Amino acid sequence: MSETYDFLFKFLVIGSAGTGKSCLLHQFIENKFKQDSNHTIGVEFGSRVVNVGGKTVKLQIWDTAGQERFRSVTRSYYRGAAGALLVYDITSRETYNALTNWLTDARTLASPNIVIILCGNKKDLDADREVTFLEASRFAQENELMFLETSALTGENVEEAFLKCARTILNKIESGELDPERMGSGIQYGDASLRQLRQPRSTTAQSKQQCSC
Amino acid sequence: RGEADRSRTTAKDRVQRIDPYGFERSEDFDYDSYEEFMSTYLQILTRRSIKWSKLLQGKSNVERNLKVKRYVRKGIPNEHRSLIWMTASGAQEQMEKNPGYYRKLLEAEHDAKLVDTIKTDLNRTFPDNIQFRKTAEPCLQHALFNVLVAYGHHNKNVGYCQGMNFITGYLIIVTKDEEKSFWLLEALLGRILPDYYTPAMLGLKTDQEVLGELVRLKVPAVSQIMVQHNVMWTLVVSRWFICLFIDILPVETVLRIWDCMFYEGSKIIFRVALTLIKHNQALILQGKNFPDICDKFKEIIHGAFVEDCHAFMQKIFTEPGSLSMTTVNKLREMCRARILSQEQ
Numbered sequence: 001m002s003e004t005y006d007f008l009f010k011f012l013v014i015g016s017a018g019t020g021k022s023c024l025l026h027q028f029i030e031n032k033f034k035q036d037s038n039h040t041i042g043v044e045f046g047s048r049v050v051n052v053g054g055k056t057v058k059l060q061i062w063d064t065a066g067q068e069r070f071r072s073v074t075r076s077y078y079r080g081a082a083g084a085l086l087v088y089d090i091t092s093r094e095t096y097n098a099l100t101n102w103l104t105d106a107r108t109l110a111s112p113n114i115v116i117i118l119c120g121n122k123k124d125l126d127a128d129r130e131v132t133f134l135e136a137s138r139f140a141q142e143n144e145l146m147f148l149e150t151s152a153l154t155g156e157n158v159e160e161a162f163l164k165c166a167r168t169i170l171n172k173i174e175s176g177e178l179d180p181e182r183m184g185s186g187i188q189y190g191d192a193s194l195r196q197l198r199q200p201r202s203t204t205a206q207s208k209q210q211c212s213c
Numbered sequence: 214r215g216e217a218d219r220s221r222t223t224a225k226d227r228v229q230r231i232d233p234y235g236f237e238r239s240e241d242f243d244y245d246s247y248e249e250f251m252s253t254y255l256q257i258l259t260r261r262s263i264k265w266s267k268l269l270q271g272k273s274n275v276e277r278n279l280k281v282k283r284y285v286r287k288g289i290p291n292e293h294r295s296l297i298w299m300t301a302s303g304a305q306e307q308m309e310k311n312p313g314y315y316r317k318l319l320e321a322e323h324d325a326k327l328v329d330t331i332k333t334d335l336n337r338t339f340p341d342n343i344q345f346r347k348t349a350e351p352c353l354q355h356a357l358f359n360v361l362v363a364y365g366h367h368n369k370n371v372g373y374c375q376g377m378n379f380i381t382g383y384l385i386i387v388t389k390d391e392e393k394s395f396w397l398l399e400a401l402l403g404r405i406l407p408d409y410y411t412p413a414m415l416g417l418k419t420d421q422e423v424l425g426e427l428v429r430l431k432v433p434a435v436s437q438i439m440v441q442h443n444v445m446w447t448l449v450v451s452r453w454f455i456c457l458f459i460d461i462l463p464v465e466t467v468l469r470i471w472d473c474m475f476y477e478g479s480k481i482i483f484r485v486a487l488t489l490i491k492h493n494q495a496l497i498l499q500g501k502n503f504p505d506i507c508d509k510f511k512e513i514i515h516g517a518f519v520e521d522c523h524a525f526m527q528k529i530f531t532e533p534g535s536l537s538m539t540t541v542n543k544l545r546e547m548c549r550a551r552i553l554s555q556e557q
Contacts, residue, residue, distance in 0.1 A: 005235075016332075017330070017333055017334070017375070018337075035340075036340035036341065037337070037340060037341075038337055038338065038339065038340070038341075038379070038460055039334055039337040039338075039375060041375060041376055041451070041452045041455050041456055042447070042448070042451035042452045042455065043451075045447060045507060049505070054243040060504060065375060067330075067374065067375045068337045068412075069374055069413075069414055070375065070414070072413060072414055072418075073414055073418065073447055073451060076447060076448075077445075077448065107253075137269055153329065156368060
């Protein structure tokens with residue numbers, strides 16, 4: 001359990017039922033396609049430590065149930081999320097049409113500053129496509145989202161989606177746009193960063209604590 | 214060589230890879246402790262089976278009395294399970310009062326959106342059960358689809374809610390009959406459980422809070438650590454309520470819990486939850502932070518304590534102490550009012 005990291009980010013995976021949220025998470029964490037499993041009820045956790053721009057970041061990822069009515073229950077998990085994968089299924093227009101609602105939930109319940117990447121999943125099923133890349137890309141632009149088409153089956157762009165989101169958050173921290181110390185930012189310093197980053201800033205209480213032990 | 218191998222067979226060689234209900238045993242299944250448990254449990258099952266046969270003596274109904282209640286708590290043999298669930302829950306009575314109703318629901322025109330929603334979950338319901346595979350003959354996915362569609366049209370207020378698929382799946386496995394499964398689902402959702410599955414899920418939210426209150430009264434240290442680390446009850450127990458312990462506890466244990474739930478009602482769910490929490494109090498209290506505590510709640514649903522369904526079912530009536538329906542109802546009323554006022 002002696003893993004050290006500079007930051008811990010809380011991530012959400014949200015979107016309609018059957019879009020492949022759990023499979024994306026599984027592919028990201030286990031590096032394989034999760035076949036044959038029950039759908040998610042409530043919420044599941046996953047975590048992985050990644051290297052982004054020279055920093056180690058622990059992603060704590062919350063995978064949520066997609067059925068509409070569960071939103072009233074899962075909404076309580078949104079608070080304090082730093083990033084989110086907003087997932088739709090490129091072969092289902094209905095899941096695409098629901099995006100606006102999910103987006104509103106994320107921005108109002110998690111944080112207005114939440115960094116969101118839109119994922120058009122099931123890229124491998126191009127023959128059954130109901131949502132074009134261009135259309136979704138436009139939606140992403142209009143709503144200030146990053147955008148990728150992913151395949152939890154082949155793994156295409158899955159790692160990229162999580163990393164891109166993490167990288168953006170990190171950039172925002174470095175530029176001062178995001179303050180990790182603000183309550184509910186969804187960002188925490190890890191042990192490593194307490195040593196490396198915060199040591200020079202001798203005024204904060206926590207670095208004093210670090211020194212004394 | 215063959216001889217030598219046979220004398221050195223392990224529990225894993227002797228125990229079937231697929232359980233009696235069609236579920237494949239998981240990769241981390243503990244064959245040794247299962248074999249040990251079964252060696253004593255089989256005797257219990259045989260004894261219970263004889264007792265039940267004497268009690269029923271070919272009757273197709275069973276009275277409600279202390280003796281039957283005691284019998285139910287000690288487990289209904291699988292061969293009588295369907296019958297007892299049907300009669301104890303009132304499902305049998307409803308089915309007899311409404312002949313042909315289930316068929317009519319199936320034959321009527323179906324709401325396309327409802328059908329779509331149900332279809333999304335068909336392949337994601339027990340893919341680890343060979344009876345639900347597309348290649349199975351008969352494939353229970355069809356029965357599952359029918360019962361869910363029928364129920365969705367019967368109770369339009371609920372329609373379809375995830376979780377109902379798992380519950381219906383179990384009902385089909387046990388009764389091997391679509392119509393009975395439909396009426397049992399109707400008994401559960403219509404009478405036994407509060408409104409867990411309606412769009413607002415108010416009953417679910419309420420019962421999660423009620424559990425929180427009960428833990429505060431009965432296992433205060435756990436209640437404290439949850440508050441201290443800001444762990445919402447919904448995060449760790451919503452599946453317990455929504456799935457009635459399916460995919461949480463071992464199959465046999467779930468069925469034994471359901472035996473009591475059909476006979477005694479929804480407070481059994483609290484008994485089970487409280488037993489899991491109280492028995493594992495020390496372990497939960499080791500949780501150092503938020504995700505750690507969540508992990509502990511995953512740990513407490515595995516292992517010998519829950520595998521030994523017979524001992525576990527005795528525990529649920531002793532470990533949590535007294536729990537009257539009056540208490541549960543009072544807490545439900547209080548929590549419901551609190552949630553409604555917060556949501557406004």
